[in-house]
Amino acid sequence: xxxxxxQLLVGLINGSFYALLSLGLAVIFGMLNIINFAHGALYxxxxxxxxxxxxxxxxxxxxxxxxxPVVVGVFGMILERTMLQWLAGLDHLYGLLLTFGIALxxxxxxxxxxxxxxxxxxIPDQLKxxxxxxxxxxxIYRGWVVIFxxxxxxxxxxxxxxxxxxxxxxxxxxxxxxxxxxGINVPRMITLTYGLGVGLAALxxxxxxxxxxxxxxxxxxxxxxVFAVVVIGGMGSIMGSIITGFALGVIxxxxxxxxxxxxNTVVFVLMVLVLLVKPTGLTGRAA
Amino acid sequence: xxxxxxxEAPAAAAGAEVLAVKDLQAWYGESHxxxxxxxxxxxxxxxxxxxxxxxxKTTTLxxxxxxxxxxxxxxxxxxxxxxxxxxDRIARKGIAFCPEERGIFSSLDVKxxxxxxxxxxxxxxxxxQIFTLFPNLKERLSSQGTKLSGxxxxxxxxxxxxxxxxxxxxxxxxxxxLAPVIIQQIGHTIARLKSEGFTILLVEQNFRFxxxxxxxxxxxxxxxxxxxxxNSELSANMxxxxxxxxx
Numbered sequence: 106x107x108x109x110x111x112q113l114l115v116g117l118i119n120g121s122f123y124a125l126l127s128l129g130l131a132v133i134f135g136m137l138n139i140i141n142f143a144h145g146a147l148y149x150x151x152x153x154x155x156x157x158x159x160x161x162x163x164x165x166x167x168x169x170x171x172x173x174p175v176v177v178g179v180f181g182m183i184l185e186r187t188m189l190q191w192l193a194g195l196d197h198l199y200g201l202l203l204t205f206g207i208a209l210x211x212x213x214x215x216x217x218x219x220x221x222x223x224x225x226x227x228i229p230d231q232l233k234x235x236x237x238x239x240x241x242x243x244x245i246y247r248g249w250v251v252i253f254x255x256x257x258x259x260x261x262x263x264x265x266x267x268x269x270x271x272x273x274x275x276x277x278x279x280x281x282x283x284x285x286x287x288g289i290n291v292p293r294m295i296t297l298t299y300g301l302g303v304g305l306a307a308l309x310x311x312x313x314x315x316x317x318x319x320x321x322x323x324x325x326x327x328x329x330x331v332f333a334v335v336v337i338g339g340m341g342s343i344m345g346s347i348i349t350g351f352a353l354g355v356i357x358x359x360x361x362x363x364x365x366x367x368x369n370t371v372v373f374v375l376m377v378l379v380l381l382v383k384p385t386g387l388t389g390r391a392a
Numbered sequence: 393x394x395x396x397x398x399x400e401a402p403a404a405a406a407g408a409e410v411l412a413v414k415d416l417q418a419w420y421g422e423s424h425x426x427x428x429x430x431x432x433x434x435x436x437x438x439x440x441x442x443x444x445x446x447x448x449k450t451t452t453l454x455x456x457x458x459x460x461x462x463x464x465x466x467x468x469x470x471x472x473x474x475x476x477x478x479x480d481r482i483a484r485k486g487i488a489f490c491p492e493e494r495g496i497f498s499s500l501d502v503k504x505x506x507x508x509x510x511x512x513x514x515x516x517x518x519x520x521q522i523f524t525l526f527p528n529l530k531e532r533l534s535s536q537g538t539k540l541s542g543x544x545x546x547x548x549x550x551x552x553x554x555x556x557x558x559x560x561x562x563x564x565x566x567x568x569x570l571a572p573v574i575i576q577q578i579g580h581t582i583a584r585l586k587s588e589g590f591t592i593l594l595v596e597q598n599f600r601f602x603x604x605x606x607x608x609x610x611x612x613x614x615x616x617x618x619x620x621x622x623n624s625e626l627s628a629n630m631x632x633x634x635x636x637x638x639x
Contacts, residue, residue: 269507275499276508283495286457287509288483288556 116358124350151310339386
């Protein structure tokens, strides 16, 4: 039983990263109509910013949780202003190729300087150790990642579904021309949305640094699964991408316990099944 | 030809000139849609653009709003040139647009649709005043925007731009596809707005409706304004009008 709970926890942790990343992808896709292949690279950059802050500036994990998403968000907004904005109205393929190219360049630069092995990033003192829940031993840091990710996901959902700013965002996703004709600076909103989406990826990167180490290819490995998550959940829905993210993490964890051989492929098998039955994804709308 | 006459077209309401459009040309991609549109609107007037389908009426409104990417000529609003301004900046100057397709957002409920356009200046209608004009909307605030009937959607589309404080409204075919009783209600609303000092530029195919609210008319054909007259000259121009509109 212990092993089952342990795998469930691993599943929830992976699910947290899937949810944070697919949430950002969904928001970006809605507003920019771009499938952001650079997402994994920006997740990796988030972890590296945390690493630099600690090792070059002595700035701790807690500040990194705020600073890294802002730094990477600004980097993303520069990408959007200088490159992505010119793709508006073009076929998805262009956005895919451009962001894939950006991902390769960013990863290449980091690999050039840091190789492929992992750099250590230690768990902050306040979150070290663990607690015995009776049925299992819970490392505190891992519990924190799950709960904090859940809070961030729900806060993002609230921002988009329940606030005036979110209403602008949803309306601009539907009809940007009309929203602009009401006096809202839609191009600026698109830039900020891209910043928000990649900021969420960077936040996931910081959260993952103490668990998975900091590696130039950490995002490249993760993003493939995340895209499968997004395909399964469908691009259209914020809540859908959160729930699918966590659910697939758990399904992966359970598979590791019951049939470990399939744990790396279960997500992709599910993806194929969903595509056969409902090509727009479980919660998606037709493109 | 007609243009010289239009410049002096008699004004029913003798307000200052709010909108002056001169030699407006506009393109959708490669196709040249407007070939030199000339007209003006004075404060407090209801001016109607009439014309057949595809004549360029909607494109004219969209050009004033800055939605058509490629346009040339001159559009002066409150004595400022806006031909090169982006549509968000034009909206902030006090022009509000109600599009032909109504543009109700399906991912927003009625209240969110109503509150969406930002207030651009003070003096807009309060929610209370809006619900007096459109009592139906109050009952449906938490419904999904596109679940409303066609008439209710049209009212919502007009209501939301009254909140913003813009005093210049452009309504594109507000009666299209609606039942006579609703058309009547929209007519009352436009008359009411005019009496409160709003300036309205209307695009209509429904000439009978337009004649109940308009002060002046311009006839648009093949991307040009080919004629214009005031409401008092209407009966004298009926024959011409039937030819223009093919009714």
